[in-house]
Amino acid sequence: MEREMSKELLEDWLLHVKDIAEIGKVADYIPALASQDPRHLAVGIHRVSGQTVYAGKADHLFTLQSVSKVIALALALLDNGEERVFSHVGMEPSGDPFHSIVKLETSKPSKPLNPMINAGALAVTDLIQGNTPDEKVGRILSFIHDLTSDKTIHFNQQVAESEFQSAFLNRSLCYFMKQHGVINGEVEDVLDAYTKQCSIEMNIKQLARLGAVFANDGYDLETLRPIIPRNLARICKSFMVTCGMYDASGEFAIKIGIPAKSGVSGAIMCSVKHYGGIAVFGPALDEKGNSVAGLKLLEYITKQGDLSIY
Numbered sequence: 001m002e003r004e005m006s007k008e009l010l011e012d013w014l015l016h017v018k019d020i021a022e023i024g025k026v027a028d029y030i031p032a033l034a035s036q037d038p039r040h041l042a043v044g045i046h047r048v049s050g051q052t053v054y055a056g057k058a059d060h061l062f063t064l065q066s067v068s069k070v071i072a073l074a075l076a077l078l079d080n081g082e083e084r085v086f087s088h089v090g091m092e093p094s095g096d097p098f099h100s101i102v103k104l105e106t107s108k109p110s111k112p113l114n115p116m117i118n119a120g121a122l123a124v125t126d127l128i129q130g131n132t133p134d135e136k137v138g139r140i141l142s143f144i145h146d147l148t149s150d151k152t153i154h155f156n157q158q159v160a161e162s163e164f165q166s167a168f169l170n171r172s173l174c175y176f177m178k179q180h181g182v183i184n185g186e187v188e189d190v191l192d193a194y195t196k197q198c199s200i201e202m203n204i205k206q207l208a209r210l211g212a213v214f215a216n217d218g219y220d221l222e223t224l225r226p227i228i229p230r231n232l233a234r235i236c237k238s239f240m241v242t243c244g245m246y247d248a249s250g251e252f253a254i255k256i257g258i259p260a261k262s263g264v265s266g267a268i269m270c271s272v273k274h275y276g277g278i279a280v281f282g283p284a285l286d287e288k289g290n291s292v293a294g295l296k297l298l299e300y301i302t303k304q305g306d307l308s309i310y
């Protein structure tokens with residue numbers, strides 16, 4: 001039985017998870033992320049009906065990081081069609097950490113297992129139409145403006161530069177894939193576009209709304225115009241279920257049970273069909289890279305609303 005989620009209830013849960021957040025660790029392999037304050041917590045729900053409820057630091061901006069992989073996948077599918085995209089990237093969970101290189105060498109033919117791990121996401125960004133990295137990023141941003149009806153959304157230059165300068169592992173993944181013909185663009189160009197894409201900034205309200213469009217099968221929430229064709233929105237949500245929470249996606253399916261995508265900034269975007277978008281933010285992460293406070297909040301929310309899709 002679904003029960004209403006009030007602001008007071010969300011605020012109450014935020015108080016509960018504050019101490020839990022202390023046990024996590026803010027990502028620091030991207031130097032600009034290391035300065036995030038682990039006490040900055042936020043939660044937002046945007047129902048497909050248009051109803052919204054937010055709690056915590058609802059206007060605080062954070063970068064999407066891997067949450068952007070869902071949007072980039074939707075755009076790459078629109079640009080290229082399923083056949084071309086899935087000739088470059090697979091559909092199976094990897095069971096390995098998001099930046100792992102190991103399966104690239106052992107999979108035959110050598111292509112990333114799915115678009116939610118870094119190798120797959122880099123291959124997807126390479127497929128987005130645009131003659132220059134900035135053109136690709138401009139198209140991703142316009143797509144997000146369209147999805148959120150909000151043209152103020154941009155990327156954080158400082159975070160993008162910080163990642164670009166320290167992305168040695170992602171460079172290695174790109175060189176490996178370039179050798180095997182998985183990516184065609186220049187490695188530095190792919191990284192330039194990818195790091196800017198990951199640095200797109202939003203607050204919890206904007207992220208919950210974005211999740212709601214996927215929950216609404218890709219239709220605009222107000223006009224019901226199809227922004228993402230229904231079958232492509234379905235593909236994106238399926239990847240969120242099978243690979244969205246890194247190598248904790250199985251446990252997440254059991255404990256929480258909704259399509260979700262996590263990013264190392266501490267953001268998680270969820271999309272529950274017919275219900276809406278749920279977004280949580282808390283920068284302290286567990287060892288798999290998921291927001292500690294965010295996971296707990298989602299556990300409370302999904303239990304209260306009886307939202308598991310299983």
Ligand code: GLU
Nearest residue numbers: 065066098118198263264
């Ligand atoms: N930009 C980050 C990276 O590629 C995203 C990782 C993540 O959020 O999982 O390392």
